[in-house]
Amino acid sequence: MTNVFDVLKERGFIQQTTHEDEIRELLGKESVSFYIGFDPTADSLHVGHFLQVITMMHMQRAGHRPIVLVGGGTGMVGDPTGKTDMRKMMTPETIASNCKCFKKQLSRFLDFSDGKAIMANNADWLMNLEYIPFLREIGRHFSVNRMLTAECFKSRMEQGLSFLEFNYMIMQSYDFLELHRKYNCKLQLGGDDQWSNIINGADLIRRVDGESAYGMTFTLLTTSEGKKMGKTESGALWLDPEKTSPYEFYQYWRNVADADVERCLSLLTFLPMDEVRRFGALKDAEINQAKEILAYEVTKLVHGQEEAQKSQEAAKALFGKGPASENVPSTEISRTEFIEGMDIMDLLTKTNLIPSRSEGRRLIQQGGLSIDGEKITDLKHKIQEADFKEGTLMIKKGKKIYHQVKLV
Missing domain, CATH: 1.10.240.10 (Tyrosyl-Transfer RNA Synthetase)
Structure with missing residues (x-):
């Protein structure tokens, strides 16, 4: 059976490893419990997360056990990685709600039956920590000088890094220790921007429990020009x-x-x-x-x-210039709104095709808007009920965005 490490490497996932040979050997000889963390910063996962989901699917198909860690605790602090400013603070209720949404989504991609995968929430241990005992047991293993060399902190030093965010690395490292103790988790995976956090977690396990743990990061989903996709x-x-x-x-x-x-x-x-x-x-x-x-x-x-x-x-x-399909994104609008005609800007706003009226003006001035194949050039153009054919009309924005409007 092909080693999943080789599969991931061939497909271009792997960026950095703490111990490449040891990780490959480990994944080839036993079923390994590994984890990836997801902080609940929204009520849905996005395509950047999907790369991590695909990784877990590859690993599970090869016989390894994913631990999906939702950050009910770390989400209260916020990861400073890749951010120029401190993240907006979320309420505990919002974080709890977002965690539930993540669990539901991830259950579609991974098999959680019979313990084949585990869903955990770091709020279960982080929220109940006692400050002084935590500093004495865990904090003493972290060098402030070394932490400040981490890219996620270095990039924030000029704008200002709060003490709240400075704790994030320690909390994520403690997650790895907790999962190692609870589930014999030996490997943490994540995007390449998480490298500093991951190596500190593996190091903490070695220092506190005297056992081996490993880390591996994956490429970020970017275009050939280096821009983030999604x-x-x-x-x-x-x-x-x-x-x-x-x-x-x-x-x-x-x-x-x-x-x-x-x-x-x-x-x-x-x-x-x-x-x-x-x-x-x-x-x-x-x-x-x-x-x-x-x-x-x-x-x-x-x-x-x-x-x-x-x-x-x-x-x-x-x-293919065929008939309009019912599967195209659409918006239903009451026919009463067209009795005296609807301003084109109002229609574009109602269909969420423009973020602002100024954007709508630019779109029309640059010749990028058509309705049922007719280019719209008048900024004051009004849509009448008579413009609808069999109760529908098709808006085309640019070359590739279509949106159907239906009368109700």
């Missing part, structure tokens, strides 16, 4: 279909740059690597076939085969 005009690319529709999700992957297709197929699907390389080698118009496969496979993993099929059919109907 940002859309309306914000993050969420895994929750209520926040990002399956069609919008599909379209994001259908429209990635040619240079990113092979990397995305490798990291975000389970297609065999010989197929990934074959699709990645396609050029010019043929690369669109690979993009359709990428979009379908990723949407199928996140939203299921039925939604992936619907999204694919909707895209083909629109871009």
Whole structure:
């Protein structure tokens, strides 16, 4: 059986390891309990988290046991990594609600039956710690000088780093120790931006319990130009279909740059690597076939085969100039609102196609808006009930964004 370490390495996941040879040997000889942490900063996971989810799926399929750690405790502090300012403080109620949403989503990707995976919440141990005993047992093992050299802290020194955030690394390290004691967790995984936190956790286990523990980080989901993927005009690319529709999700992957297709197929699907390389080698118009496969496979993993099929059919109907599909994102508006006509800016705002009226003006002035195939050039254009054909009209924003409006 192929060692999952080799699978992850071939597919381009692995960035850094604490002990590469030992980790590979460990994953090849026994079932290893490992963990990845998710701080509940929103009520849904986004596509950046999905790379970690795929990693856990690879590991579980190879016989290892995932421990999903939701940060009910660390979420009260906030990870300073990658942030220029302190995160907005969340209420305990919001954090608890977000944790529940994460659990529900992650249960779709991992098998939690019969102890094959574990869901834990670090609030269970962090919220009840006593300050002085914690400092004496754990705090004494951390060098402030060494902590300040960590990238997550260095980047914040000019803007100001609160003492609250300074505790985050110690808390995450303590998580690893707690999971090691409770579940014999030997390996922590995470994005490459978590390297400083991960190595400190492994070091803490060695110092306090005198046992071996390991860390491994994975590539961040970025484009070939080094920019983070998963940002859309309306914000993050969420895994929750209520926040990002399956069609919008599909379209994001259908429209990635040619240079990113092979990397995305490798990291975000389970297609065999010989197929990934074959699709990645396609050029010019043929690369669109690979993009359709990428979009379908990723949407199928996140939203299921039925939604992936619907999204694919909707895209083909629109871009093949076929009939409008019922699966295209849509907004229902009362026909009474069109009795005296609706201002085009109001319509674009109601359908969430523009973040502001100034953005809408730019869109029209640059020739980027059409309704039922007719380009809109008048900033004061009004939509009348008579403009609807069989109770619907299709708005096209730019080259690739479609939105249907239905009268009710």
